[in-house]
Amino acid sequence: MKSFESWARGMRNAAERGEEFWGVFYGDAIIAYGVAKVYDGIVDLVTWKCNYEKYKNFYPSYGLVYKMTEYYLGKQGIKYLNDGNRSFTEHSYVQDFLIKKFGYRKAFTKLNVYFKWWLKLVIILIVPFEKCVKNKVALSFIRMYKWSR
Template sequence: MIGYRYFRHNGFLWRKHLGALLPLSMPHRNPELRQPQATALLAKHFAFLIRWETDFDSETPTEWWHIIKSDPEELQDLSANTRSKIRRGERQFLVEPVTREVILQEGHEVYCKAYQRYDTFEPMMAKPDFVRAVLDLPTETEFFAVRDRSSGRMVAFSENLVRDGACFYLSIWLTPDALKRYASYALIHHMNRYYLNLRGLAYVSDGARNISHETGIHDFLIERFGFRRAYARLHIAYFPLLTPVIHALFPFRRRISQSRGRIGRKITVLLEQEAIRRTFQMHRDTETVIG
């Protein structure tokens, strides 16, 4: 996530990603957008869609969710296997909150090594670009670092956004060697304890459902650390000229999903997201008929 563009509007934090405006403020907050306000934001920021949620943490399962943990982090509540890996990670690594200055000085080497693990079309940032991107992060951004106990070298760090009484784990950068030695177990356990137990935040989040690909980290957090799905209602507003295009392409989304090209994949994500949005329209229509 380092290097994203963001802006503030009426006390709400947004980021722009691949032409879409997505909320950075925590999902339990409602930006209370109406179509005129949404269209104005799209025009101002040259974006083609804006997405947000309402009815966060609903008891009714839906097709849209965030992965969160709201219960305290207690070691005894985790499985024996997870406890073992946390302890093995703690024996080898020191985990602690650090300042932005520490990330500026030592984070780029970790970022470069971790970058090699990702399949992405975005270019790896050179040191000057990395420094500029870290400096440009919102003031509410906090960091955790993982250091090798024997050498003192940083081997991982996490970028966390703390707003609205909750914390969003925006990105975690782990070198391949540290990942093999259970640094991720130690890092997540310590961050959960820090934000949930020590600071008493309402929840920590690893973000919303990922449509473009299966997100292994979400399954990992649910299975190992007691995270859960917090269901919500998805809202999308399109730039006016895009709306008829979405309606025209939607019936062909299955055929488009078979495309192997980059443009085809992007359109597939767009249409799958629209399909999720339409499930809420169907529910509302059903409720109206029943009522």
């Protein structure tokens, strides 16, 4: 988003979908934004993005997450703020960032995974060779299988 006008249009569209739009401004420029959806005492952080190339010294993501957390958990009395699920390919460090910088904690849930019989057999056969597997899809299947046991 380049201007306040496009920001306002985005806020109207988000409100129609039941989402709340947050922004970090520097002058007239939006340097970070977040979208949250509130339901049943839970806030889902649908997305949050920052312009790190030009404004990294301002730490816009810190301010954005701090204010959203303060508002939802403090002022609104929401019990849970969900930033999404951890990826099986473990390519994102968002959860680690929130735990380290803002005192978030992990909330575990049981993972129920059901594979076709032949795929489960293949996974069981390659689990002992996990360290040799380089394919991310195969590794994610192995992780799902191991985490669901």
